[in-house]
Amino acid sequence: MIKLSFVGDIMCEMQQTDASCKNGKYNYKSCFEDVKRDFENSDIFVGNLETPLAGEHLGYTNHPWLFNTPIEFAESIKDELGVNLVSTANNHCLDRGVEGLENTVRTLKELKLNYTGTCLKTEKNTPFIFEKEDIKIGILSYTYGTNAIFNKQYLKRSEKHMVNIFGEQEKKIFKYNIVSRLIRKLNRNREITKNIEGVIKELKKQVDYVIMCMHSGGQHNNVIDKYTLNLMDILRKLGVDLVIGCHPHVVQRGIFTNGFIGTYSLGNFFCTPGTSSSPIDKFSDYSIALHLYLEKEESLKIRKVTFSIYKTIIDNYKSSKTVLLYDLIKNNIDNENVKVLLKDNCTIYNIFCNSKYDKIELQKEYEIKLEG
Template sequence: MKITFIGDIMCEKPLQRYYNKHPNYDFNDIFKETKNLFSNSDLVVGNLETVFAGENVSYTNHIYNFNTPDPFARAMKQGGIDMVTTATNHCLDRGIAGLIRTLDILDQNKIDHTGTYRNEKERHTIYYKEIENKKIAFLSYTYGTNTHETNVILKKEQLYHLNLLKPQTYNLQKVVGQKRSSVFRKMIARLLGQKISLETKMKIKRKMHMTHNVPRVDILSREELDSTYLEQIKSDIIQAKKETDFVVACVHMGGQFNSVPGEFSEYIMKFLVNHGVDLIIGTHPHVVQKYETINNTPIAYCLGNYSISPSSVYLLDEYKPEYSIAMHVYLKNDNIQISKITFSILKIVEEKNGKLTVWPIDQLYKKLGAKEKEKLKKDAAYIYNRFLNLKKNEIDILKEYRIPDKK
């Protein structure tokens, strides 16, 4: 039995602009090169970081607020993606109606989902997938929902619509290693802050080689440890363990572009392990983070971005957000234990017009010239080392890499 997990699935402004100019575009190009990689998996699970709220509430036109055309969902399914987690900071980008319509569109395209819900009955039903007579449960949670962008704050009686790790409006982060700006740069920054959009401000700063964005890491505080949410998570795990054979937790949390997980992420991972989860997959920081085991429980803190637009103005290029991990978990059919874990390295290739294609690096390597091959090998080693916390100078370009067994 083989389950493949991929990172954040997004459709950002550059790709949306291409669709606006070519409304018959079907988005299949994004997924076509990874379809073969996924074909021998029993289940492919991604993290959906957008909504399908419909054209009447406007498609994506902001760098931090998303709504994607329905054909994108069809392309996901045709590309081999079977299931998505939907509890993310963008699940309310078009309000509750957008959240519900997203689930309807996923259902229409026969893509399974968990993390957000239409009603209380759905919320309190453990989602599981039955593979070869074994039941695999999937739990999905998010740290918050960008209330500072959307102003959508759920009432207590509406909280069943999504799974939260902590209070919806509380998000404490700190900047990682920000350099002090000169007086001149501070003056320019103040001028840019006057009646200029965030996106335009970032573009100007990038052209002037000023700091346009910085890594941020999540930290731990009293407010982060709201027992209401932790008790609900514990209850979900207990129910899942009673009803199924194997429990996967998918958590959307962390900082942004931070190479090392923050205190809150570390705390939640240990909390989930201590309460009996069998496997944990993390998303949200938009860069590949470490893999580790705690008490023999495999944990991937962040798989990176399956699809994101590398030209998006807010990205930090030095952390290689165009690369991600597809993590393959092999389970023994008899006792539903993990037999091995491997991973593939994926790269997003963006055309000048905004179109994207996601490539397994072994397939992309075959199409490159000598200089580009060397660059790909160097980048692949960087991602490999980041994921496994190693320091190899060079790696071979392979379809799958084996995660070493813990000694």
Template structure:
């Protein structure tokens, strides 16, 4: 991945190029150096390294959503995200589940049940502050290999880290590691429970990662060697169910036992609570069983609710010991998709909703807070 650039005097630029040329590259690792945001530290924390990680759920672009975004011969999704982009940009690293392939208009746009989205949604996410996208979900193969290749070429052009779907076996073999300015690295892994019965072409199982415990265990072990934090994205669970099923819980426990630090769930299209899960050796992993729909055209009440999860990651330096990263300060900003007559779609923080946006808005907001804190009372809800 390319390093984001700034403008310097020529001598400094030459020095930077020389230093960059001296750095080795790992052919089995896709790395992005994070140059976007600084993290503000307290005096106490300046002794340690610290970043924030944010995550949002499903970006599920129905035809009514991209029709609403259409402007002459292009699409403009930015106004739909302008109420939440400051929260996405505020974090050091921001993750999203890109539920629909951005295969572009050349292969035909489509909504449910087999999605294909315009490239411009990817541009909007990039501008809004998203840094990493998961492409492993039940709609990955909706338009076959061509849509996947189109999407990956687009993400590469936009210098966006992607994980979970790949253009080749070699691409699949590259561990996605995101390097930050604070010397904290994050490995991103992603898998899906299935692809709606659509199978990959023969010998092309690299097109999408399916949930396989042996593969997950192997890749977590390798990620632990190369990164400070392992972030596991799992597309699993029962659609529209607000609590995780036993298979979700078992798989999360398995992942925690293997060493996953953060587990981000999605697929149910509704929010499921957060929890600390203790793995082997007593290490705690953070899990959100479902991030819900962040941006979609679904109209049932709970399917319009998503949110921005934010975690603080601190690398604690202790003399004579290997540095470890502590996960703390979990926060969740519930969001709601507003619209009128299948137009004017907007993602809005729930605490900002007015009665004209949603009757009994405050009551609904408090109910969501109760739901998300079911197993973690210390979860905070920013309102600024």
């Protein structure tokens, strides 16, 4: 049996980078020290790296569309947390331009941290393929777009393959282009299908199970937007087996059936709670880790699907830290606080499982029964 684990957006806001800097050296080791054990027996552990690692010479910032983070953060994701694959096709991958994207790819290669979704200009952008116990898994990573309208980092024709984009990169906005935008909207489904159909079909020939890391959705929004609902339908029709949604920064519902599993958003696995990009009142400090247990007899079988709820908290040193919500509640001595956390546990459970329980039993890991 193999175990696959997935977490949501791994953010690194400037407040965290400041808190992790001592005498000019960066150290993010404490951020994941309480949760590493939860992923130790995962064969694949995937997270969304929502920032370039463009290098210090390009400056560290986290202006809404200009992220750049020290490589020590990625080192911690790999060594302290245990992630062995990062999804890199996201709206921030071009925040420091093509140079920043290429620096990120080179850094991940040096760190020996697998990635999928972006590539060097001279490379082909390929899916990540993993094999164990005669089970072959293919993982793709695509984004709705980059932050091009804001940061003006438009890819040239010869660079378009460097980022997996479902449709096309955002176009420059001209004042009177309402008609062309409307036409593009009408053609969107065709454009997306045309772009990804061949890649998915080809991957399905090579592997037993196809996973798409889907970067899409309205940020800090519990309501799933039409574009993303549509995207999920297209991916399902094209034969993707599992969709891992990221980008909204809050937990959204999942679809759990025997033939298809689709999550719209796992939330922020790591963030700085209480900042504009991770507002606490929107539950942006909560997230889901999804685990799949697969086995192959004559064909591939899903033996079990489980999930755990995590929360990012700020410790006494103003540094963020991801903790298992179960642990946070069990170690809490403040009764009022425990009541709030138990209620949040139930809320996040209900959102993810699309259920309406008034109360749920506190567990480290919840099992999901697949329908159909």
